[in-house]
Structures are given as structure tokens and as C-alpha cells.
Amino acid sequence: MKHSSFHNTNNPLDPEEFRRQGHMIIDFLADYYLNIEKYPVLSQVEPGYLRKRLPESTPYNPESIETILQDVQDHILPGVTHWQSPSYFAYFPSTGSIAGFLGEMLSTGFNVVGFNWISSPAATELESIVMDWLGEMLQLPKSFLFSGNGGGVLQGTTCEAILCTLVAARDQMLRRIGSQNMGKLVVYGSDQTHCSLQKAARIAGINPSNFRAIKTTKRTSFSLSPDSLRSAICEDIDAGLIPLFLCATVGTTSTTAIDPIGSLSDVAKDYGLWLHVDAAYAGSVCICPEFRHVIDGVEGANSFSLNAHKWFLTTLDCCCLWVKDPSALIKSLSTNPEYLKNKATDSRQVVDYKDWQLTLSRRFRSLKLWFVLRNYGVAKLRDFLRSHVNMAKLFEGFVTSDKRFEVVVPRSFAVVCFRVLSPGMGKAASYANGTTTNEASTNELNRKLLESINKSGLVFMTHSVVGGVFVMRFAVGATLVEEKHVITAWKVVQEHANAILISENY
Amino acid sequence: MKHSSFHNTNNPLDPEEFRRQGHMIIDFLADYYLNIEKYPVLSQVEPGYLRKRLPESTPYNPESIETILQDVQDHILPGVTHWQSPSYFAYFPSTGSIAGFLGEMLSTGFNVVGFNWISSPAATELESIVMDWLGEMLQLPKSFLFSGNGGGVLQGTTCEAILCTLVAARDQMLRRIGSQNMGKLVVYGSDQTHCSLQKAARIAGINPSNFRAIKTTKRTSFSLSPDSLRSAICEDIDAGLIPLFLCATVGTTSTTAIDPIGSLSDVAKDYGLWLHVDAAYAGSVCICPEFRHVIDGVEGANSFSLNAHKWFLTTLDCCCLWVKDPSALIKSLSTNPEYLKNKATDSRQVVDYKDWQLTLSRRFRSLKLWFVLRNYGVAKLRDFLRSHVNMAKLFEGFVTSDKRFEVVVPRSFAVVCFRVLSPGMGKAASYANGTTTNEASTNELNRKLLESINKSGLVFMTHSVVGGVFVMRFAVGATLVEEKHVITAWKVVQEHANAILISENY
Structure with a gap:
């Protein structure tokens, strides 16, 4: 020493x-x-x-x-x-990386509490800069960037991003219509929207009976239909309620479904709703030009978020939220106690991020995102995301080439939703049958198969149920994953399917 | 390689x-x-x-x-x-430590998303264990521990802890009185309570006009008077409102004032309020028997929290929240989407912490707290806290021995609130004068002095204003601080005071 x-x-x-x-x-x-x-x-x-x-x-x-x-x-x-195992294919990935880790270490080592600019100017300024950088990589409209009078902020998770924007939208509306109308506000999502929307609505005091999870169907790959949304809104208005907030999703949790942002934003505009776009999972891949179209129409949204800790090499937690009108957030979330007063704040030349989020204290999260952006660069980040999409395609090919299995919904990104069919259940007819006895037993078969696979410890996948169908989700995205792991995973799936189909006397 | x-x-x-x-x-x-x-x-x-x-x-x-x-x-x-500089005496400390850093690194390296038990059993189980460990060190009543059917959870910050408990209290009340009464609920704190209470109330949809910041006075060292609370409650009841929630503070931000938990809990009980005790700063020092009395009466509270990242060597962020009735939290904050369903949850033998907090995703925060508890042990942790209190006493001694200065409110922990007096302003009479012209110019003098000190870069302190008086806060707590830094800091204060008193022609 x-x-x-x-x-x-x-x-x-x-x-x-x-x-x-x-x-x-x-x-x-x-x-x-x-x-x-x-x-x-x-x-x-x-x-x-x-x-x-x-x-x-x-x-x-x-x-x-x-x-x-x-x-x-x-x-x-x-x-x-x-979660960092190359054979981890569950939920969504939680992609660690060396650069993300190093940035987090520096942040932990400096251990600053960056509630306002003066408490550590670099923490605030670097955050604004990287949010503009990433916003440009995503081709977000300038109105979401600081350079266009919008701005970005790093939250912990999408739950926080949704709660913050919902509260901003709520207060903006109540300032107009009076707080006595709080009980009439309605929040909209689809039955595929992440549960954090309903939770945020509950926390924000929205009347629980005013939460709408609009039904989606397999016909439209579980995406939210603008027509259904419009009908729901009109029904609520007829009932004397006040439409407030719509959360559209790009890459839903169950099947990575894509809500049509453009046409949904038209509906939102017609009725004065705040539109938040939750691209927690799929937002990252929009840095690749061939995927950017999935957020077309984002210029009609009020806010947009993605989780860099999901599929962007930035360790948990790191949710990127952009808003067009920071003042709406600030009006709802600002505090101004004496002990935090300072000349920089008074000058109005600085951002005080405490007023853009739920909590006062905040870590120096931008360091890890800055490390990731610089250490990999646009080129390598795109390669990385594409390699996962390609591995998912590989797996999809395995599934479609084995006639005992089917892909349940078309793959959009790097998640394959598939299942094994009960013997005798024709591939073509399988889904159309609906929840017949046959369907129920197929669900049970898949449940058993997934449990058996996960018990092996060789691979970890999770499930969902969509339109009554139990699907296994194969989510490619662990940082260490290579083709060989995908090939092995498929072998594991086949072996366990073989064993179960025999033992169950199918 | x-x-x-x-x-x-x-x-x-x-x-x-x-x-x-x-x-x-x-x-x-x-x-x-x-x-x-x-x-x-x-x-x-x-x-x-x-x-x-x-x-x-x-x-x-x-x-x-x-x-x-x-x-x-x-x-x-x-x-x-x-914030890690030994000459940092601002706000409250943000104590880093090697053990805390190492635990955070492991957590970042594993990068698990511990929303429920199955997603990483160790993340959940270690958290429950260390929360019981720390609860015992604090001599919390068994009813706050898992071993007594309560339980603890690690949140990011106190803001989250307060919002979670407030929402739990709100929903518990509304289940009884009906959600149409939401607009009548009242939230209580003192004018010294941290601004996060008012912000949480706003987020939770409490009518902004139903937030009570009860006045405190210098006579009672800015602690919340149970009588004032009772009067405020009675007034609200008479006005047809419904008292809901009281946040009492042990160690307020401005002056580390101590609200009398025991007698406040009696009032809370009389009127059916949820009592949360916010010991964000001073909770840590209650592991020392000689300080434990400041939370006497905590058995009458519904929830209790402290920030281990403030004064307990655990890097940001790490807020420890204990509740007597976890089911109240869970009823408000639980979600149960299909993709998270699993046998362990169904068995009801496990804790799923996603239902104890605002967000779904959560880091493996317990590792750092576990590292801190084990690597330092009860003995060294007590020594560490006591050393800061002793250094604050040292500084307090410097202030009282220089008759140009005064300690504005009695020191309770490791924060000294002091100011320089305008020449000719007698020490004894100084405060009683109230906000006279003299008082205003003394405030201006202290504001200038603090700015001059901080501009030197040698020391960083912050301020508050209590009872109309501008005070400089000297908060001892940086991990690297030693007596020599306190001695130097006092010299810096004196030098800058000398310079200002001369140049201003006092």
C-alpha cells in the first residue's frame, strides 16, 4: 500500500x-x-x-x-x-456492459446528490447533453430536445416516467376545469399496456373505475386500435367523464406489439388527451434506421420514454424520458424550500432536475449513459441491437421448421412468442379454435414444458397469456449471448418437449 | 489477458x-x-x-x-x-464508504431486476434479513419487523417512502369512507417538515388546500407541538374535513429539530391518522443507546424511515422503510400481470417487493447495506457516528467562544446552526429582537459571509432561514472528515468574517 x-x-x-x-x-x-x-x-x-x-x-x-x-x-x-447469463431469455433483457458498469462506479464513487444544478453542475449538464445526443440518435423531433425548448431527464424506471407525466397532465387539466372534477378524469391504455400505467393512475388518485384497458385482438397483433380508442373516449364523454391521458406502447411486454403512434396521436389531439409513448423495450432499437418507423408519429406525442437499462447496455436503473413541455412537469413537481435556494436557480439559466421527477435526491446517472454512448458509438450500438434481432430470427426459424411448434404472434424485434402444439392440433387451425378444451390442454402442456425447461437451469424463459393462449417468450438480449447459446436453447426446448410429449402419452 | x-x-x-x-x-x-x-x-x-x-x-x-x-x-x-470531500459540510452528508461501494458494485455487476422473489430470490431475502437486522439495532418495536408481522423495504429515497405510505393510508381511509370523499382528506406536517411531504400529497391527489404546515417556534426549538396539531385537526373536523396523515420528523432539514413522536402518536391515535416518522437524517444515530430516546414513542407510529445514504455509509440511494402493516402498502401498490405469475408468489410464502414500492424494477440494494453492517459491525458504526457528533461539538465550542458569533438553535446531532452577529448586536438580545431592521441586515451579512466562504472552495456549507433568521448550517458527516478539517473550517469562517466585517465598515 x-x-x-x-x-x-x-x-x-x-x-x-x-x-x-x-x-x-x-x-x-x-x-x-x-x-x-x-x-x-x-x-x-x-x-x-x-x-x-x-x-x-x-x-x-x-x-x-x-x-x-x-x-x-x-x-x-x-x-x-x-440476468447476465448468455442463456437468459426471460422477461426483457437487463443488459449490463463494461462501459455502463464503469459509469455507474464513477457515479457511486463521486456519490453526489444532484437534486439541483448547484449541488453538482456536471451531473445536471451532462444529463441534458446526453439526452439531446440520444434524442438525436432516435430522430426525435426537435421539440423534445433542449435545443428545441423541450428536454430530457433520466428517471429510474418507466413507472416513474409515467407517474410524472400523468401527474403533470392531471394538474394541467385541473387548472383548466377545477380540482372538483378530479373524479371525472379518465386514463386510457390497452389490455397489453404495462401494469405500471394502472398503478400510476391509482397512485395519482385517478378514480379506479376511470381506468380503461381497451381490448386488443390477435387480428391486429395486439396493437391498440385508434377506432376502439375513439369509441371508448366518446362513451366516456357521453357519460360526463373527462378523457385525460393515453399511454401508447411500442413493444408491449407480452408480445412486443406496436401501437400506431401516428393515428393514436390524432385521436388524442381531437379530444385533448396527453399522449405518452412508452417505448421501454423497443425504443432503443429505433437508433437503427430500419426500425425507426415504429415510432413514426411521435411528433404528435407529449412525452416519450425508453429504458436504457433494458436493451441499451446501461445497467439498472436508467429510464430516459423526453417531454415537449418541461414546464408542465415543473408546475406539478417543483418544490422550493429555503435550504435549496441559490443564485443559479434564481438566474433561471439552469435546469433543476428535482422538479422533473418524483424524488428530491438523484444519482449521477448520466455518466453511465455517456460512457455507453461514447465507448460503443452509434455504429457498434446498432450492430449490437441488430445481432440480437438476428439471433431471434434464427430461433424463429427453428420454431417454424419444427411442425410440432408454432410462432403465436409475428416477431417484431428480438422476442419470439411461441408454443408447442398438442399432437393432432393442426398448425393452421390451432389458434382460430379459441379457448376450447383442446386449447386449455395445450396451454397446460406449454406451462409444463416451460416449467421443465426452467427447472433444468440451462435456459430461463418466461411466459405470457394473450387472447387466451399461453405463450413462451424467447427474449434475446443478454449482453453475453451468442448464436451458440440460441442453438443450445432450442435443443433444450426440443428435448424437454420430447420428454413431455412421451411421458404425457400424447 | x-x-x-x-x-x-x-x-x-x-x-x-x-x-x-x-x-x-x-x-x-x-x-x-x-x-x-x-x-x-x-x-x-x-x-x-x-x-x-x-x-x-x-x-x-x-x-x-x-x-x-x-x-x-x-x-x-x-x-x-x-460531497465526499472532508471539507464538505453542506446540506446533509452523503456518506460513501468502501463497503457501501463494494456492495453497489456487486449489485451493478449482477444487474438483476428484483421485482419479485423468483426474479432473484437472494435480492428479496437478503433485503428482508438486513431490514430486520437494522430494525433490531434501532430497537424498533417487533411489530415493525418481519419477525413480528411487520416488515422493512429498501426504497430509493424518503420521497418515495412518504408517497408509498401516504397512498396506503389514503386508500385504507377511502375504502372505509368512499372515494367520493377524496377531496376532504387532510395531510399534516410542520413548517419544518421536508418539502417531500407536500410534494407527495400533491402527487397522490390530495386537495392542495388540505395540506397543513403547522407553525413551529424557536421556543420549542422548531419541534411540532402536539397541542397545535390537535387544534389544527379539530378545526379541520369542524370544517367537515377528514384528517388522514401526519408526518413527524426526527432531525428536520433546517435545524435537526425533533418532533415528539410519543405525544404526537397519541393525537394521531385519537383522530385515526396514519403516523409516519421521517428520520431520514437522525435515524441512523439511534443505533447509539444515548440517542435512542429521540425516537421514543415510535411504537405508536404506522411507519418509520431513515436514509442509510445520508449518515450510514451506504451510498445513494438507500432509504429504509419499515411498516407495521405491509398489507396496507400491498393493497395500494400491488400489480399482478400474467407475465409475472409464478408458483412462489402463488404459494404466499414469499415477499414480492414490487408491491411495497412505486416502481416495478428494483436494484439489489440490500447488498450494500449488508456489506456496511458486516464490514463495520455495530461497534464501529457507533464509533463513526459519535465521532461526527464530537466534531460538531468541537465546532459548536469554537462558535460559542467567539463572541461575534452565536449558535442559533441548540445542537442535537452533528449539525451546528450558527451565525455571525452584527457588531453591537448583543448576543443575548440578538434573537428576541425579531425581524427588525437590524435583523434584516444581520441576515444580509450572513448571506454574504456564506457566499464568500463557499466561493473560496475551501469549505462548503449551506443555509436555512428559521423564524426569520438566516442561519449557516455546519453539517459534519463526510466520511473522510477529521478534526483538522473542522479546525480549518472554523479558521476559514473567521477569516472571511474578519474580511467582511472590515470591508463593510462594521
Whole structure:
């Protein structure tokens, strides 16, 4: 250890101890990634496993980092589901990367609380800059960028982004119609919209009976129909209610369905709704010109968000939210306590991001996004996303070439929704049957198959149910995934299907 | 590089590249801590400084980490306010530590999204365990612990904790009295309560005119009087309103005032209010037996929170929230989409923390708290907190021994609220005068003094205004702080006071 004579090595932030232990953890994590394929992807522990293994209370005396790391290896890792495993195909990806990790480390190391500009100017300014950078990469209209009097902010998750914009929309409306009308406001999504919309509406005090999950159908690949939306709105207006907010989704959670932003925004405009576009998953891929069309019409929206921590190499949490009218957010979310007053704020030349989000304290999240953008650049980021789409196509090909299986809804991005068919259930006729006895037993068959696959620990996928059909979701996106993992995954699916079809006497 | 032949070094998570670049960043941060005293504590940049220095858009081709780190050094660090500097005495501390940093790194490295148990059982189970551990250290009543059918959860910040509990309280009340009474609900705090309460009330749709900031006075050191609360409640009831929620504070932001939890909980009980105790700052020090009395009466509260990222060595963000009745939270915040359904949840043997918080996605925050608890142990954590209190006492002694200065409100923890007096303004009479012309000019003098001190870059303090008096806050708590820094800080205060008193012809 250098310099140790100058430092109080008992200090919990002693630089040389930091160096020694920091290197130790880097090696621990590098070895973890090297060996990640040796772990079952889905943790196989039973509920309550950890309480049996850990002491009942905090130790009185210090324990060494070496001891704690050994416990991480022995007791924590068995309970970890390995989202970074190349054989992880569940939910949506949570793409880590070296650059994202490094940015997060710097942010943690500086440990600034960037509630307003003065508390750490770089934290605010870098955030505004990278939000403009990313907005341009997505070809967002200038009205969403700071350079066009809109602006972007990094939130933790889409749940926060939706709640913030909903509250802004609510207050903007109530300023016009009076707060006594709060109980009449209506929020719209589809039956495929993420549950965070309904939760946000509940939190914001929207009358629970004024939440509309408009039905979608397989015929339109589960996308929200502008006609259905218009009918729902008209019905509500006829009933004396006041349409407030529409959340359209680009890349729904179940099947990555794409709501038609352009025509939905026309409806929203006709009735004065705030339109938020939730592109949590699929927004990232819009940096590739061939995918950009899925957000065509975004110029008609009031706000737009995507999760960089999903499919953009930026570790959790990092939700990018752009708004056309920051003042609507600020009117609802600003606070101005004496202890935060300062000349920079008074000058109105700076952004104080505390007024753009739910919380006061905020981490220096832009560092990791800046690292990702610069260290990979536009070119490599596009390659990376395309490689996942191509691997999903590969898997889709496997499914379609095995006549025991079917792709349930057309693939749009890097998620394949598929299922095994009950023997004798013709591929063509399969879906049209609806929820017959046959359909129910096919659902059960797929449920069993998925459970069996996940229990193997070799692959982890999750499911959804759309239009009454249980589908397995194969979501390509783990940073370490390569073609060989997709090929192996398909073999695992086939082997478990073989075993179940035989044992169940199909 | 070992193993490089087995790995695709182009992969953004290549283990050996991770190792190389990870070590690089550790050294960068270790050197940062070594040199931290060379930087001005408060950043001295002008608004807009960074846009002038960075390119206008994302690079098309990758840039090396070495290049980016050089830019961090050259362009980011000048815009950082150094919260980890030992001469940082502003706001409240944001205490980093090696153990907290290591835990955050592991969490970032695993990058799991722990919304429910199955998504990574260790993330949920470790959180429940450490919340019980810390709850016991604080001698919280068993009814707040999992072992007593309550439970704890890690939120990002107190703002989230308050919003969650407020929404739970609101919905619990509305289930009883009907949602048409939403506009009648009243929320109570004091004029010293953190602004996050009013913001949470606004977000939750509480009628803005039904927010009560009850006046406090210097006579009771700005603590909330149970009698004033009772009067306010009775007035509201007489007006046909419905008291809902009280937020009491232990360690207010301006002066670390302590609301009397016990007698306030009696009032809350009499009128059926949900009582939340916000001990964001001072909660940590309650692990020291000599301070525990400040939360006496907490058994009468419904919920209790503290920010481990403030004064408990756990890097931002980490707010610990305990509730007696988790089902109240869950009823308001649960979602149950098909894609998250799983056998563990169905068995009701597990906690799904997504239903205890605003957002769905959540980081593995318990790792850092677990590292802090184990690596320092109860003994060292107490020593650490006590050392800060002692350094604040030292500073308080300096202030009282210089008759040009006064301590404005009695010190309770590690924050000293003080000011310089206008010459001729007798110490004893100073405060009683109220906001006379003299008082206004004293405020102006202190404002100038603080600005001058902060501009020096040697020390960073912030201010508040209480009872019309501008106070400088000296908040001891940076992890690296030692007595010598407190001594230097006092010298800086004196020097700048000397200069101003002379130049202003006092």
C-alpha cells in the first residue's frame, strides 16, 4: 500500500484500502462473468433458504471483506437468477456492459446528490447533453430536445416516467376545469399496456373505475386500435367523464406489439388527451434506421420514454424520458424550500432536475449513459441491437421448421412468442379454435414444458397469456449471448418437449 | 489477458476486458480520494460550461475508455461538487464508504431486476434479513419487523417512502369512507417538515388546500407541538374535513429539530391518522443507546424511515422503510400481470417487493447495506457516528467562544446552526429582537459571509432561514472528515468574517 503512513486506514473511505478492496471486487466480478454459464440461470432455491444460512443479527465487531465475499459466493449466488447469463431469455433483457458498469462506479464513487444544478453542475449538464445526443440518435423531433425548448431527464424506471407525466397532465387539466372534477378524469391504455400505467393512475388518485384497458385482438397483433380508442373516449364523454391521458406502447411486454403512434396521436389531439409513448423495450432499437418507423408519429406525442437499462447496455436503473413541455412537469413537481435556494436557480439559466421527477435526491446517472454512448458509438450500438434481432430470427426459424411448434404472434424485434402444439392440433387451425378444451390442454402442456425447461437451469424463459393462449417468450438480449447459446436453447426446448410429449402419452 | 482466445473481446461484457477496465476505474477513484482536497469543494463553474466543452452529438465510432476518463478528469470533475470531500459540510452528508461501494458494485455487476422473489430470490431475502437486522439495532418495536408481522423495504429515497405510505393510508381511509370523499382528506406536517411531504400529497391527489404546515417556534426549538396539531385537526373536523396523515420528523432539514413522536402518536391515535416518522437524517444515530430516546414513542407510529445514504455509509440511494402493516402498502401498490405469475408468489410464502414500492424494477440494494453492517459491525458504526457528533461539538465550542458569533438553535446531532452577529448586536438580545431592521441586515451579512466562504472552495456549507433568521448550517458527516478539517473550517469562517466585517465598515 502506497501512502499508508499519510492516511487513517481505519477510515471507511481510506483511499488505499479502497484501492485494495476495489481490485478484489473487480476480480470477483470478472471471475463471475467467466464462470457464469456454470450456474443454473434460474435460481433453484426454496423460499426462506437464506434466513437459515445467515446469522440472526448484525455482528458487533467488523468482519473482513474476504469473509463477506466468501459468503456472497456460498450463500448469495445460489439465490441469484443470472440476468447476465448468455442463456437468459426471460422477461426483457437487463443488459449490463463494461462501459455502463464503469459509469455507474464513477457515479457511486463521486456519490453526489444532484437534486439541483448547484449541488453538482456536471451531473445536471451532462444529463441534458446526453439526452439531446440520444434524442438525436432516435430522430426525435426537435421539440423534445433542449435545443428545441423541450428536454430530457433520466428517471429510474418507466413507472416513474409515467407517474410524472400523468401527474403533470392531471394538474394541467385541473387548472383548466377545477380540482372538483378530479373524479371525472379518465386514463386510457390497452389490455397489453404495462401494469405500471394502472398503478400510476391509482397512485395519482385517478378514480379506479376511470381506468380503461381497451381490448386488443390477435387480428391486429395486439396493437391498440385508434377506432376502439375513439369509441371508448366518446362513451366516456357521453357519460360526463373527462378523457385525460393515453399511454401508447411500442413493444408491449407480452408480445412486443406496436401501437400506431401516428393515428393514436390524432385521436388524442381531437379530444385533448396527453399522449405518452412508452417505448421501454423497443425504443432503443429505433437508433437503427430500419426500425425507426415504429415510432413514426411521435411528433404528435407529449412525452416519450425508453429504458436504457433494458436493451441499451446501461445497467439498472436508467429510464430516459423526453417531454415537449418541461414546464408542465415543473408546475406539478417543483418544490422550493429555503435550504435549496441559490443564485443559479434564481438566474433561471439552469435546469433543476428535482422538479422533473418524483424524488428530491438523484444519482449521477448520466455518466453511465455517456460512457455507453461514447465507448460503443452509434455504429457498434446498432450492430449490437441488430445481432440480437438476428439471433431471434434464427430461433424463429427453428420454431417454424419444427411442425410440432408454432410462432403465436409475428416477431417484431428480438422476442419470439411461441408454443408447442398438442399432437393432432393442426398448425393452421390451432389458434382460430379459441379457448376450447383442446386449447386449455395445450396451454397446460406449454406451462409444463416451460416449467421443465426452467427447472433444468440451462435456459430461463418466461411466459405470457394473450387472447387466451399461453405463450413462451424467447427474449434475446443478454449482453453475453451468442448464436451458440440460441442453438443450445432450442435443443433444450426440443428435448424437454420430447420428454413431455412421451411421458404425457400424447 | 488470460483466456482471451476463449472470448469475444468485442463483447461489451467480455470478462477480461471487464477486469482490465475495472481495475483502471478503481485506480482512478482511489486517486480521486487521495487528491480530493485539491479540488474546490463547491464547483466553481458557470451555467452552461459543459456544453461548450463537449461535442454536439454521439460519436459514430467507439472511443476508448482511456479517452473518456481523460475527459472525466478535464471536463466533468470541474463541474462536480465534492460531497465526499472532508471539507464538505453542506446540506446533509452523503456518506460513501468502501463497503457501501463494494456492495453497489456487486449489485451493478449482477444487474438483476428484483421485482419479485423468483426474479432473484437472494435480492428479496437478503433485503428482508438486513431490514430486520437494522430494525433490531434501532430497537424498533417487533411489530415493525418481519419477525413480528411487520416488515422493512429498501426504497430509493424518503420521497418515495412518504408517497408509498401516504397512498396506503389514503386508500385504507377511502375504502372505509368512499372515494367520493377524496377531496376532504387532510395531510399534516410542520413548517419544518421536508418539502417531500407536500410534494407527495400533491402527487397522490390530495386537495392542495388540505395540506397543513403547522407553525413551529424557536421556543420549542422548531419541534411540532402536539397541542397545535390537535387544534389544527379539530378545526379541520369542524370544517367537515377528514384528517388522514401526519408526518413527524426526527432531525428536520433546517435545524435537526425533533418532533415528539410519543405525544404526537397519541393525537394521531385519537383522530385515526396514519403516523409516519421521517428520520431520514437522525435515524441512523439511534443505533447509539444515548440517542435512542429521540425516537421514543415510535411504537405508536404506522411507519418509520431513515436514509442509510445520508449518515450510514451506504451510498445513494438507500432509504429504509419499515411498516407495521405491509398489507396496507400491498393493497395500494400491488400489480399482478400474467407475465409475472409464478408458483412462489402463488404459494404466499414469499415477499414480492414490487408491491411495497412505486416502481416495478428494483436494484439489489440490500447488498450494500449488508456489506456496511458486516464490514463495520455495530461497534464501529457507533464509533463513526459519535465521532461526527464530537466534531460538531468541537465546532459548536469554537462558535460559542467567539463572541461575534452565536449558535442559533441548540445542537442535537452533528449539525451546528450558527451565525455571525452584527457588531453591537448583543448576543443575548440578538434573537428576541425579531425581524427588525437590524435583523434584516444581520441576515444580509450572513448571506454574504456564506457566499464568500463557499466561493473560496475551501469549505462548503449551506443555509436555512428559521423564524426569520438566516442561519449557516455546519453539517459534519463526510466520511473522510477529521478534526483538522473542522479546525480549518472554523479558521476559514473567521477569516472571511474578519474580511467582511472590515470591508463593510462594521
